[in-house]
Amino acid sequence: MEETVPFKNLQSREYHGHEKKVHSVAWNCAGTKLASGSVDQTARIWHIEPHGHSKAKGVELRGHTDSVDQLCWDPKHADLVATASGDKTVRLWDARTGKCAQLAELSGENINITYKPDGTHIAVGNRDDELTILDVRKFKPIHKRKFNYEVNEIAWNTTSDIFFLTTGNGTVEVLSYPSLKPVDTLMAHTAGCYCIAIDPCGRYFAVGSADSLVSLWDISEMLCVRTFTKLESPVRTISFNHTGEYLACASEDWFIDISNVQTGRTVHQIPCRAAMNSVEWNPKTNLLAYAGDDKIKPPGEGIFRIFGFKSSS
Template sequence: MSGANNGKEEDEIPPPQRPPSPPPHTTFAARGLHAPNFSAFRPRDIRIPSPQSMNHVAWSCDGKRLGAVGIDKVVRLWHPEKSMELRSASMFSGGHSDDVDYISWNPTHPDLFCTSSQKDRRIVFWDTRQTRYIQQLQLKVSPSQTNFAPDGRTIVYTTAGKQMAVLTFGKDSDDAKEQWHLSDKEPMPASTATFNHVGDGLVLTHQSEASIRVVDYPSLAVIHSTPAHVGGCVAAALDPRGRYLASGGHDSIVNLFDLSEWICTRTITACDNAINAISFSHDGEFIAIANQGSYIDICATETGVPLHRVPALGESPTVSWHPSKHVIAYCGQTAIREGGPAPSAWVSLFGPGM
């Protein structure tokens, strides 16, 4: 795999604050696990000259492709196991007329994904086996994030106006082919919306609300609400094992809630800045935290102990673990400095083999 690390800023990144020693039975050694030596790895940085930022990255469900959006109205797909060179990226264009903000992969098919743009108010559906998009939905609102249900036949999307709405996949009539349709469900207030692993519930956050809401799907009736962050909750992620819900807020804190009792069992205070995004590793043992600083924190789930602070080329709006490896992807834009080089969009990978 190839990439570029040229001209990386040597800003001092403060080390994370270490919490008190965790209970011995929660450590990796006590549980017979061997954690990767994250400090032995270096980021693989791919720069793309652009005055715009790379806004989002996401892995296909089989982990063979990495998608990135944010510049040129184009979707870029790489096969990281083969190459991360710019010329090796597959380009998908023609679906959007303005900046692309978000990419989501269908969890049941490694070739299907969708992208969204707040500016052109579109959600566009793609198949990697075709160069042209397969469906384009024009909305009356600006979609900011999209999230597939586990069966790949429902999407919840949140808008720039902090509302959540639903798309469903099906037929209008017996003779029609299956397509994505706008649901007639009333929108709900939310900044982010995440399906549970079964698909019969949603976790909703709102950047102006202190609590996290859990709603039933498809009724959207509120099942549970729990206080999370004083300044508002901006990110949430579910542990793949089904044990924890992690939330991040403007207060720079990440909370871990025990899903069996709905109590906050752990608080991670390693970050020095407001949280942007959080992601669990495929085995649930690690949490990656993107924040408004130029680094990604990797912490142990069961102890909350910070394991490594990964330097980044700038603030990252997102972070995503590989679906089967201890590798993270993240992206953003280099810092603009007076008298310095022109800003670049970037995509970075970190972990063994990168």
Template sequence: MAPTRPRQSFSKERFWEKLKDSKTQTYHDPTATRGTVSHGLRTIAWNPLGTLIATGAADRTLRVWNPERQNVRYSTELRGHSAGIERVAFNPVKDAELCSVSSDGVVKFWDVRTKAVINEIKGLGDAFTLAWCPDGESLVVGNKADNLFVLSPTQSNPIASHQQSVQTNQLVFCHSGKKIFLTTGEGRVKILSYPDFRPILYSSYDPGLPFTLNGHTSSCLSIDLQPTARLLATGGSDSIIALWDTTEWICQRSLIDMTGPVRSISFSFDGSYIVGGSDEGPGLEIVHAETGENVLSLKTAGPCPIVAWHPSRYWLAYSDLGSLKIWGVDPERK
């Protein structure tokens, strides 16, 4: 498939006018339920060009879809994990290299064109987080024992491990790959150097105390960096999305219209719009990141804990009642 051309960025006034009639496509997997295990998508990821989208489920189903062809016969199933898929992510510089993280403690690297496992790393415990360094040369995987592993897609053992002293949830890299942002059970975000995991900033009140972002009253669960890198978004179990200025590290605004814990956050390709996903309450709200205004509401059948904007189009992928759905794909396009 040819690379997808980026669409023009729309102002918040034009966004609703241009996209209010966009349709939602459902990508149904008829083989998804195995035995008594619920399917339940746990993770969604676009490849760098936006020509493929991968999904991982609690029943071990790992599938790569063509977003323009919703029939399952145009998808690819990847088999090999012995437990639920917790996280998937494509290599940011290789369009067909996918990494999957499972609670079986195994991280697998796939060539989605051939279905081949090109590398795997075992013994990582109950792994559930994943973030690629932007250069595609390394990645960080975390487990529920709060141990973070630095991995290479070409090596069968971890490069390093870094035990954290507090509950560590999700993480994201800065665009240069020199910093990582870690969300914690204390409702804070740690800013560390990469690959040595050392604090970069320190408190102005206590020079020996590492500086953290503190914007949530309970556990900080999700995080995303705006493509323009001006804002960092964090989501908590307090139902709040906090938007942080990345120069002064001041909270610019808080979005308080979510229902339930914010399980995922995603910025649109131009950084103009943001969506949060929760496992409580139906519907999704597309919000203008600079003003906090709701610009469009999407009706859904149930809660949508996972959301992911396309890397170059106003297409929004999300999970609804355990299935993949994509809003914005042209249903007439073949």
């Protein structure tokens, strides 16, 4: 029996619209819209058709006065997106109108943002290793904590009772939620842990590190079950696909590695022309959005790409 090779005859499409490089891409919960955040101080909303694409630049979200470093969608509302910026604010936007619906002024330059899976809270991390939890309804901080170590990415598990921090010490700090009391410290890597992704099926989480490895952890046991070794540079960004079957990992290497989660084997590699800043799978289908440090013509234009389209030929 011939084994089917996933992703074999698929291709990427390029989306242009930002004036400077794109730092972050994220899909809404319906998988119909993509948000991109850029150094040009804006975010944009794109309608993505699974079998065709619009050349329109979509709705522009304008208001930040510094780079939009990360963004995330409300997991329960397909038209609400939150942005974190170096201007110390977090903003909540209506993706249909491009209007800012809520604004919170925080104490530092924000570099991380993630939604609680039920959509009630937003966690924000800043350059000073301070974590702020916002109540989405009032858009006010309900919890603040400063850590005495480098905090990189942050995430809830799918049931929202565990909160993860990846640290510059090579550890993953496991906190209970909502108390944020320490539960465990996982000695995950020999160098700083940069990024974390949660398997949508709730079985695993993956951690990308400066040691160029990605580790896969069983959530119920808090044990490392596998490592992915294809990258040679510090791992910047990782994402599970909607079935939890595949993991996309990217770094300063000029390719994105897609591996089978169960076997650890590479099933496909997407060539890139630059280091990648953000990869994210669509929550409904195998479309992978990715953005990096591309320098293309016209000079300084920011682009992102989506892989997974069938060849039009």
